[in-house]
Amino acid sequence: MTNHPGPSSPCRSNTASGPTADRRLQVLRDTVQALVADRRGDRVGLLELLRELERFHRQIEQGPFREALPGERNALYEFLQDMERSGGWPYIPRPRLRSLLKTLEISPERPRQ
Template sequence: MNTSNNSSSIENEVKKLVTEIKVIADNSQENIFDLLLILRELESLHSHIRREMFEPALPDTRHRLYLLLKHLEEVGGWPYIERMKIKDMCQILLSQEK
């Protein structure tokens, strides 16, 4: 497991990247295609990290599994990227026509 100091450093780096992505998204608010590109890239990055790095790092002992589950319970659940459904998009369009 990572030390607290190392986790803090990584957390700061990730927060900087998130801030940069938010700025890019803010600057792209008027361009649906740029926003879609950002969402696709984030989804791709999420999948890559999960498959190539997270899954191989899953616990191989009961003790490490316990630590992971404890962390998930204390800090937050499993990461999830929600996708907008076409049905929801159509409902938004229909409600705007009224």
């Protein structure tokens, strides 16, 4: 769970950053790590934890994250490029992200660099 954007990552939030948000994310990471440790060797318990984390992921990705995506094509393209450079978004494999970037590059409204 330690693979997350660092302070200088282009995909790091500008609105939710700061010591309080960082502490809250660290508490979340620590809590998940403790839950994993509590369930070590318990495949049913670990599966339950994975399913719950996946539900949270879907709720965030399909709701607040999509709502926060730039509506303007050039801004979306730049954001996707930043995602690619910083390691992609969880559950969006890099090849799929690259394919999306390629599609945006070859469209008639291609962003200028």
